[in-house]
Amino acid sequence: MDVSSIDRSLEVLAANRRRWARLPIATKIFLLDDIRRRVGNVAPSWVEAARSAKRVTPGSRFLGEEWTSGPYAVASAAAALAETLRRLKRGESAVPPGSVYTLPNGQVAVRVFPINTEDRLVLSGHTADVWMQPGLTAADVYGRAGGFYREEEPDGSLAVVLGAGNISSIPALDLMTELFTHGSVVALKLNPVNAYLTEFFEEIFDALICGGFARLLHGGTEEGVYLTRHGMVDRIHVTGATETHDAIVYGIGADATARKAADDPVITTPVTSELGGVGPTIVVGGQWSDADIRYQAEHIISQKLHNHGFNCVACQILVIPETWDQGEHLLDAMRSVVGGLEGRWAYYPGASDRQQTAVDAHPGAEVLTDGSAPVTFITDLEPDDPNEVCFTTEFFGAVLGVVRLPGSDVDSYLRNAVAFANERLAGNLGANLIIHPGDMAKHTGAMERAMQELRYGTIAVNSWVGVAFAMTRATWGGFPGSQRNDIRSGNGIAHNALMLEGVERTVVNGTFAPFPRTIRQGVWHAEPLPPHFVTNSKAAVIGELLTEYAVSGSAKPIPGLLAAALRA
Numbered sequence: 001m002d003v004s005s006i007d008r009s010l011e012v013l014a015a016n017r018r019r020w021a022r023l024p025i026a027t028k029i030f031l032l033d034d035i036r037r038r039v040g041n042v043a044p045s046w047v048e049a050a051r052s053a054k055r056v057t058p059g060s061r062f063l064g065e066e067w068t069s070g071p072y073a074v075a076s077a078a079a080a081l082a083e084t085l086r087r088l089k090r091g092e093s094a095v096p097p098g099s100v101y102t103l104p105n106g107q108v109a110v111r112v113f114p115i116n117t118e119d120r121l122v123l124s125g126h127t128a129d130v131w132m133q134p135g136l137t138a139a140d141v142y143g144r145a146g147g148f149y150r151e152e153e154p155d156g157s158l159a160v161v162l163g164a165g166n167i168s169s170i171p172a173l174d175l176m177t178e179l180f181t182h183g184s185v186v187a188l189k190l191n192p193v194n195a196y197l198t199e200f201f202e203e204i205f206d207a208l209i210c211g212g213f214a215r216l217l218h219g220g221t222e223e224g225v226y227l228t229r230h231g232m233v234d235r236i237h238v239t240g241a242t243e244t245h246d247a248i249v250y251g252i253g254a255d256a257t258a259r260k261a262a263d264d265p266v267i268t269t270p271v272t273s274e275l276g277g278v279g280p281t282i283v284v285g286g287q288w289s290d291a292d293i294r295y296q297a298e299h300i301i302s303q304k305l306h307n308h309g310f311n312c313v314a315c316q317i318l319v320i321p322e323t324w325d326q327g328e329h330l331l332d333a334m335r336s337v338v339g340g341l342e343g344r345w346a347y348y349p350g351a352s353d354r355q356q357t358a359v360d361a362h363p364g365a366e367v368l369t370d371g372s373a374p375v376t377f378i379t380d381l382e383p384d385d386p387n388e389v390c391f392t393t394e395f396f397g398a399v400l401g402v403v404r405l406p407g408s409d410v411d412s413y414l415r416n417a418v419a420f421a422n423e424r425l426a427g428n429l430g431a432n433l434i435i436h437p438g439d440m441a442k443h444t445g446a447m448e449r450a451m452q453e454l455r456y457g458t459i460a461v462n463s464w465v466g467v468a469f470a471m472t473r474a475t476w477g478g479f480p481g482s483q484r485n486d487i488r489s490g491n492g493i494a495h496n497a498l499m500l501e502g503v504e505r506t507v508v509n510g511t512f513a514p515f516p517r518t519i520r521q522g523v524w525h526a527e528p529l530p531p532h533f534v535t536n537s538k539a540a541v542i543g544e545l546l547t548e549y550a551v552s553g554s555a556k557p558i559p560g561l562l563a564a565a566l567r568a
Contacts, residue, residue, distance in 0.1 A: 003226065006187075009215040010232045013158050013185040016212035021156030021183045025089045025149070028180060032082040034207050035176075036075050040551035042200045043071035047544075049196050050168050055345040062344070064539025065307055066168065067547050068470060068531060073169035074176075074204070075550035077472040080497035081180050084146065094146035094499045100138045105452055108132045108141055112473035112498060112506070123467055123530060125511040128474050133504045146499040148183040157234035159184035160227045162248075164239040165193030166310045166348060167469075172201060174237055175214065177494050184235060189217040189227060193348065224248075229267060236271045237492070239312075241394070242427075245273045245487050263485040272492025274477050276312030276394050277427010279303075279465070282417045284410060284435035285324035293326065295513040296434060297333035301341075302533045303432060303464045308344045308373065309398040310351070312489075313430040313458070313465045316395060317381075319417050322404035331379060331402065338368050338375050341534060346373030351397040358399045361389050373397045383420055391424050410439060411446040418453050428479040429489035430465030431456040437512050451507065455479045457489065463510025467532060473497045474506045 050066040051058070084094045099111045113128035114120045132141055148154065159178040163171030171188055178184045190197060195218055208214040217223065228236055228248045238244055250259040251266040259266065281303055288296070303315035320327045346352055351373040358376060359365045366377040379402040381390055390401040405420060407413025421431055431454050433447075440447060451459060457478045458465040468474045475496045478489030480503070493503055510530075529536040531543065545557040 006217060006223065006226060006230075009187055009217060010158065010230060012212045013187055013215060014232050017156035017158050017185045018154075019156075020179075020185050020211075020213045021148075021151075021154040025085050029082050029085050029089070031207055032078045032085070032180065035204055036078040036082075036551055038204045038206065039071050039075040039078070040548070042203050043067075043075075043544075043547050043551070046071055046168070046197070046200045049200070050194075053194065053196050054347045057342060059540075060342065061537055061539045062342075062534070064531060064536065064541075064543040067540065067543025069307070070168040072543060072547040072550050073470055073472070074172045075547060076470070077169075077173055077176055077495065077497060079550060079553070080472045081176065084497055084499060085180070088146050088149050093142040094149075095142050096498075100141050102138070103131065104448060107134055107504070108136050108138055109507075110141060110498065110500060113471045113508075115473060119471075123463075123510070126463060126467065126508060128468060128471050128506060128508045130475050130498075130500055130506050131504045132500070133480070133502045136502050140502065141500065144501040147501050148181065148499075151183075154183055157182070157184045158232055159186050159235045159237060160230075160233050161186055161188045162224055162227075162236070162238040162240065162244070163188055163190045163194075165191030166307060166312075168194055168197055170239055171197065172204065173472075174239060174494055175205070177496065178235075178237060179208070179213065181496060181499050182235070185213045187215045187217055187227065187233075189219065189224060192218075192220055228269070233269055236269055237273065237494075238271065239274045239494075240276075241396075242275050242487060245271065245275055245490065246485075249484065260485045263483070265484070273487065273490035274312065274429070274492075274494060275427065275487060275490040276396070277429050277478075277489045278316045278391060278394055278425040279313050279427070279430050279432070280317045280319055280417075280421045280425055281315040281432040281434065282319045282414075282421065283321075283324075283327075283330070284414065284433065284439055285321040285326070286436040286439045288326055288330075288436060292436070292513055293330055293333050297330060297337050298529070298533055298535045299434070299464070300330075301334055301337045302530075302535070303466070304400050305338075305341070305375065305398060305534050306464075306466060306532055308346070310348045310396060311466060312394075313469070314396075315432060315464075316399065316401060317390065317425060318400060318402045319420065320402065320404055321413050322406050327404070331377075335366075335368060335377070337535065341369075343369055343371045344373075345371065346397065348396065354393075354395045354397050355399055357393070358390065358395055369398075376400070378402065383424065392426050394426065410443040414443075414446050414450045418450050422453070422455050427489040428456050428482070429477070430458040430460070430468075432460045432464055434462055435512070456505065457493075458506045458508065460508040460510065462512045463508045464532065465508065467510075467530070468506050468508050469495075470532075471495075471506075471508075474508075475500065475503045476506070480504060 047066045109129045362378045369375045375398040475493040477493035482488040548557040
């Protein structure tokens with residue numbers, strides 16, 4: 001470990017933290033616009049490097065994931081942050097006028113999607129709202145947003161960001177949150193899994209690096225420990241696993257367990273975190289057409305196999321009514337979808353071992369594909385089994401468990417499903433609900449109660465919580481209130497380009513199935529498919545054009561984008 005190099009980087013950052021904190025808003029807007037432009041310079045090379053690192057076949061539809069969760073996400077975030085800063089520069093609230101309203105339960109919410117034409121192109125028919133914590137008023141929301149920029153003479157702070165290794169935009173997005181929302185200079189340590197991003201981040205953040213406001217660091221556990229124990233560091237943000245958070249806060253070794261039990265941390269530095277968990281998708285049954293079943297099969301498999309399951313909000317547990325007569329039809333359709341996908345390589349360390357752990361614990365597991373991390377279904381889980389590993393372990397791969405829950409009607413079933421998700425599953429990052437619009441209309445009260453009672457940082461209805469990740473004005477993080485020694489999916493929020501304060505959760509609403517529908521190879525398919533679907537044959541084209549639009553803001557890519565989307 002090169003301690004002297006780390007020390008020199010932190011010394012440079014510490015010397016510049018006050019200067020960064022007091023830099024004029026106009027200068028920060030210029031820097032965000034520069035980031036956006038530079039993303040365009042490196043985007044094709046960035047996507048190709050990710051493809052190579054993950055061993056994705058050239059020309060594969062899976063390249064769409066690398067475009068949208070890589071350069072598109074960073075360019076879009078830079079644009080959204082710059083827009084917020086422009087409002088602050090004009091003396092306005094960070095929150096757009098007219099976007100705050102009151103929910104039926106009395107809570108205040110902020111409409112964060114769609115905001116502009118780009119949003120409507122990305123996910124047609126989707127909305128997203130940030131629910132604020134109970135007790136806050138609309139005036140509180142407008143008045144508190146962008147709190148850092150209300151400080152008269154801020155001294156700034158030095159933040160360490162421990163970057164994620166799966167989604168390539170996460171380290172950059174976390175760095176930008178610390179810089180532009182919290183006013184911190186940042187030492188970003190890249191995960192060894194995606195250290196290949198260094199050359200692209202050096203280009204994108206060149207002005208910030210040259211100005212002494214950001215540094216890119218490398219290394220593994222040893223370097224991470226050194227950084228998080230360093231006396232110059234004021235704040236820490238980590239994206240990873242619960243074990244990583246606990247090692248930072250309570251240390252490792254013989255006394256770490258006792259320290260955690262007593263909540264006796266080895267550091268006093270504030271730590272924010274996004275830690276994943278066991279994500280549920282709750283299906284509310286009903287009478288579905290064959291086309292509905294096929295579309296939702298593709299939907300659920302996409303929730304599981306986007307990035308081959310190496311996502312903190314991948315669906316790990318599918319919850320269905322035990323008396324639903326179409327449940328087996330849905331599972332068969334899901335098996336069919338998996339059978340039509342190309343194989344993928346397990347690029348994330350430990351994936352094969354985690355999959356084998358799941359198989360060893362369940363003799364009836366269905367291994368549906370070949371390869372180093374095969375797609376695996378476990379369809380016989382007992383919801384009351386206190387030792388069920390699928391409920392307590394994030395497999396972070398292509399393992400999907402199925403639970404059947406009782407309920408004589410939609411109301412009682414939803415009560416059981418919400419209690420199961422809240423009480424039995426590890427983590428509280430994201431939960432999905434799928435319900436036919438006819439049933440939604442009949443059971444409005446039950447759905448509203450379920451939404452209020454689900455304790456998750458993001459909830460998606462007829463969508464996937466992963467789409468909120470690309471909505472940079474939405475908030476991202478675990479449900480608030482976790483204790484430090486029982487951190488669940490973490491504390492604090494990321495992204496949040498509106499710089500909201502006092503957030504409870506983000507709620508995304510999608511469409512049960514888009515129209516029109518066509519028959520291909522004897523099976524009904526929805527047209528167009530959302531860009532994050534693993535079955536979207538035009539995902540790579542759409543992702544590249546979306547990135548071009550996010551970088552330039554020009555209307556030039558729009559005709560091609562619409563044409564590609566309609567052929568998806």
